[in-house]
Amino acid sequence: MKRIVFIISMPFLFWTCTKEFFSRKDSKTPSQESLEGSSGNIAFVQSGPVGGGYPNVVTWDPNIPGTIYYGADIGGTGRSTNYGKDFEAVAQGLGYEESHQKIAALNAVDVNGSTIIVGGTGYRGLGGEVISSLDGGDSWSHDSSDIAFSAQNSSAPLPKGRPRSTDPSLIQWVSGTTWVAGTYKEGVWISTDDRTNWSRLNVFSGDVFVRAMAMSPDDTNTVYVGLWGDDASIENKGLWSISNLDSTPIATKVSGVPDVVESIAVLGNRLYIACGSFGVRRYVPSNNNLSDITGGIGTAVMSTAIHGVKRTWNTDRVVVGTAEGNGDIWVSEDSGTTWTNTTATGVSISPWGSSENLIVFEKHGNWALGGAKCDVAAVQVSPHNPDAWVVCSTSAIWTTDDAGTTWKPGNGFQILTYRDVEINSSDVIAAGNVDHDVLISNNAGFEWNSIGLPSVTTGHALTFSPDGTELAFSDNERDNNTSEGKFGVSSSPDTPLTPNVNEIVNPVSPKRIVGTAWISFPGGTNRLIAAIDDGGISTIDRINQSWTNWTSRTTSFMGAQSNGGLRCSIVSNGSSTIFIYDRKTGVWRSTDYGVTWGQVLSTTAGEDQGYLAYDSSDDLLYVSTPDQVLRIDNASTSNTTQNLSVPTGKPGAIALDPSGRLLVYAKPVGSGNSDSALYRNNAPDGNQNAWNNIADNTLRRVAPPVTDMDASDNLIVLVTSGKGMLISPNN
Numbered sequence: 001m002k003r004i005v006f007i008i009s010m011p012f013l014f015w016t017c018t019k020e021f022f023s024r025k026d027s028k029t030p031s032q033e034s035l036e037g038s039s040g041n042i043a044f045v046q047s048g049p050v051g052g053g054y055p056n057v058v059t060w061d062p063n064i065p066g067t068i069y070y071g072a073d074i075g076g077t078g079r080s081t082n083y084g085k086d087f088e089a090v091a092q093g094l095g096y097e098e099s100h101q102k103i104a105a106l107n108a109v110d111v112n113g114s115t116i117i118v119g120g121t122g123y124r125g126l127g128g129e130v131i132s133s134l135d136g137g138d139s140w141s142h143d144s145s146d147i148a149f150s151a152q153n154s155s156a157p158l159p160k161g162r163p164r165s166t167d168p169s170l171i172q173w174v175s176g177t178t179w180v181a182g183t184y185k186e187g188v189w190i191s192t193d194d195r196t197n198w199s200r201l202n203v204f205s206g207d208v209f210v211r212a213m214a215m216s217p218d219d220t221n222t223v224y225v226g227l228w229g230d231d232a233s234i235e236n237k238g239l240w241s242i243s244n245l246d247s248t249p250i251a252t253k254v255s256g257v258p259d260v261v262e263s264i265a266v267l268g269n270r271l272y273i274a275c276g277s278f279g280v281r282r283y284v285p286s287n288n289n290l291s292d293i294t295g296g297i298g299t300a301v302m303s304t305a306i307h308g309v310k311r312t313w314n315t316d317r318v319v320v321g322t323a324e325g326n327g328d329i330w331v332s333e334d335s336g337t338t339w340t341n342t343t344a345t346g347v348s349i350s351p352w353g354s355s356e357n358l359i360v361f362e363k364h365g366n367w368a369l370g371g372a373k374c375d376v377a378a379v380q381v382s383p384h385n386p387d388a389w390v391v392c393s394t395s396a397i398w399t400t401d402d403a404g405t406t407w408k409p410g411n412g413f414q415i416l417t418y419r420d421v422e423i424n425s426s427d428v429i430a431a432g433n434v435d436h437d438v439l440i441s442n443n444a445g446f447e448w449n450s451i452g453l454p455s456v457t458t459g460h461a462l463t464f465s466p467d468g469t470e471l472a473f474s475d476n477e478r479d480n481n482t483s484e485g486k487f488g489v490s491s492s493p494d495t496p497l498t499p500n501v502n503e504i505v506n507p508v509s510p511k512r513i514v515g516t517a518w519i520s521f522p523g524g525t526n527r528l529i530a531a532i533d534d535g536g537i538s539t540i541d542r543i544n545q546s547w548t549n550w551t552s553r554t555t556s557f558m559g560a561q562s563n564g565g566l567r568c569s570i571v572s573n574g575s576s577t578i579f580i581y582d583r584k585t586g587v588w589r590s591t592d593y594g595v596t597w598g599q600v601l602s603t604t605a606g607e608d609q610g611y612l613a614y615d616s617s618d619d620l621l622y623v624s625t626p627d628q629v630l631r632i633d634n635a636s637t638s639n640t641t642q643n644l645s646v647p648t649g650k651p652g653a654i655a656l657d658p659s660g661r662l663l664v665y666a667k668p669v670g671s672g673n674s675d676s677a678l679y680r681n682n683a684p685d686g687n688q689n690a691w692n693n694i695a696d697n698t699l700r701r702v703a704p705p706v707t708d709m710d711a712s713d714n715l716i717v718l719v720t721s722g723k724g725m726l727i728s729p730n731n
Helices: 003-016 359-365 698-703
Strands: 045-047 056-059 066-071 076-080 103-111 114-122 130-133 141-144 171-175 177-180 188-191 210-215 221-229 236-244 250-253 261-269 270-274 280-284 288-292 302-309 317-323 329-332 376-381 389-393 395-400 418-423 429-433 438-441 449-451 458-464 471-476 486-490 501-504 515-519 528-534 535-544 551-554 569-572 579-581 587-588 598-601 611-615 619-624 629-633 641-643 651-656 662-666 677-680 706-711 715-721 725-729
Touching: 045 698, 056 103, 056 376, 066 103, 066 458, 076 103, 114 171, 171 611, 177 210, 210 261, 221 261, 261 486, 270 302, 270 317, 280 359, 288 706, 317 376, 317 389, 317 587, 359 449, 359 611, 389 471, 418 458, 429 715, 438 458, 438 471, 449 706, 458 528, 471 515, 515 569, 515 579, 528 569, 528 579, 569 611, 579 611, 662 706, 698 725
Parallel strands: 261 302, 302 376, 418 706, 458 515, 611 651, 651 706
Antiparallel strands: 045 725, 056 066, 066 076, 103 114, 114 130, 130 141, 171 177, 177 188, 210 221, 221 236, 236 250, 261 270, 270 280, 280 288, 302 317, 317 329, 376 389, 389 395, 418 429, 429 438, 429 458, 438 449, 458 471, 471 486, 486 501, 515 528, 528 535, 535 551, 569 579, 579 587, 587 598, 611 619, 619 629, 629 641, 651 662, 662 677, 706 715, 715 725
C-alpha cells in the first residue's frame, strides 16, 4: 500500500517545484516543457542543489527584456527569462563535443532587429569552436572549428587559477556578414561569411593574449582589443585599435593604457576599461583623453569586469567587478569620480524565491559575492532596466534588480559534476559530487543534504548495503591521487538531515577508491569490494559490527586512471558474484566474494564509457562498451556476448530497473545528430530489438554529458558533468 501511494503522489512531488542546486527547498514552477515526455509520462527536471562550478560569461538579450544567456567553464550554455531569478540549461545541438561544455565568450547581438547569440568554446585554447543560436537558445549550431577559445584554467603566462574571467565581448558583429573574434592565445580573427570561415588578422607579431573586445564608438570598421601582458617578455599588451576591418586592417596601440586589459565597456563615445591590478581607466577615442578613475576600488584587487549605463560624459553609471581580493561589485554614478561598494555589507546566500541558503556557501562562505575567495568574471547591466545587473562569479550567477542594494544568487543554475548515483529500495538517492562530497535525497530530489568526511571533498564509489539501510562511499582528492582518501558508511541515509556517518579504516595506498560493491555472506558478515585508482582490488569485512582491515586481492587490473571522468562501474548480486568494468582492461568477474578474479571481456573504455548492469535473478550481465551494448547470459560462468542492437554507435551509462527494463543513454554523435537519447527496452532478456527513445524535451534541451544513472520502479536519475541531475518518474 505504501508503494501505491508513493507512485500516485510522485507527479505532484516532482512537478510542484523544480530543484534548487545546493539548497534544501524548491522555489520555482517548472516550465510546461518539462512536463511533456516524448513517451508516456517520462518528464525530467533538473535537480540537485544550486551553485558550484564557475560561470564564465553572461549577456543580456538586446531585444527581449529580462532574458539572460550564460556560458560556463564546464556547464555549457543556459538562460534566464526573468532577469536572472531562475536559470535553466539550454544546449540542444551542443552535446556532441566536450569543448561545447566550456564557454569562453558569449555575446547576444542585435543584428538588424534580431538577436543572434554567438559563443566561443574551448579548453586552454585547444579544441574549440564558434557556436550560435538564432532562436533564443532553443537550439544551437556549430558554426566553425577554425578557431579555439579558452574557457577553463588558462595556462601560463596567464594566471593558472583565479581569475578565470574571459569577458562576454570576445566575438563582435562588424556589419553585414562580417564578424571579429579574439582568442586566448591565437590573436584576432575575422569572418566575412557569417562565422563559417575565419582567418587570422596578421596585425601583431609575437604573443597575443586577448581578454576583451569592443567595437569603436566612432568607426564601424574599427574594433578595440584588450590584451593581457603583465610580463616583461610579452611584446603585445594593453589596449589596441584595429582599424580598416573592411580592407587592410592595421593595429595601433593606445598609449598610456596599463599592460593588462581585462574588460571593456562602451558608453556613448567613451571606453571604460578594467585593467586588472592596475585599476580602472576611461578613454575617449575622439580626443585621445585617458583618465585613471580607479579611486576607491584601489589596486589591492584586480578589476576584472566592467559594464554600465550611458548617460552624459560625467554622469555615466559604471559597474565594476573585482577578483584576487574580495570579489566586490562597485558602482559609480558619476563616470568614475566616486565609487560605492555594493557588496561591502554582505549579500544574501539564499536564491531568489527561497529562504534556504545554498549549501555551497554554507560550506564555503568566502566564495560568496564579496568574499575573499570570490572572483568576478563578468558584469552586465540590462539594456532594458538600468537597475537590473547580472554577475558571473565563483560558484554562482548573482543578480540585483535595485542597482546593487539587494544581491541574490540565481535559482536553478547548475554546473557541478557528478560521477556516481545509486537508488536504494526505498528510493533514497545518493549522488557523488566532484566538488562537494555526497548528496542525499529521500524525497525524489525535492530536498538535498550533503554528507562527507573532513579534508577531502570528491564523492565517489557509492553503494548501498544489500538491504538498502546503509550507504558506503569514498571521499577523495580529485586531481592528482596524491592525498589520502577516506571511506565512510552512513547507517541512516534515509534521514539525510541527521545522517550517522562513521569513517572506517582506510587502505594505506594508493589513495582513491573509484568504485565499490557491498556484499553479504551467509551468517551476517558484510564485505566491501573496492576498486582503487592505481591500486587494484581490495576488500574489507565487517564481523560482529566491527570493520577489520583492508586486504589486497589483486593488482592485475585497476591501474592508474585519467582524472577525466574518473569512476569505475561495479555490480553484484549482493553476495558471491561481482563484476567490474575496469576502463583500461575490460570486464572482470569474481564468484568467490571478491577473492579471485578472471577477465570476461577485454574491451577498453574511455571517459563516460564502460558501464555494467546485472540481473542477478536470471544471471544476465549487460555491458555498455564504447560501441555497443552486450548481454552475457549465464554471466557467472560464461563469457559469450550477444549484441543488443541499441540504435546508437556511442552508448554511455546504462541502468536496469527492478522490473527488468534496461535504459541506455546515448549522447549526440555529431552535428547531424544533435539530440541526446535515452533508449529503453522493456524485455532485454529476450528481445534485443525493442528499443524506444524516451528522452523528453527537457533531456534534449539540457543535452547532458551523462556520467552515471540508476533507476528504481519509481525513479530514473541521470547525473551529469556540469549539468546537475535529471530526475523523472519511471513510468
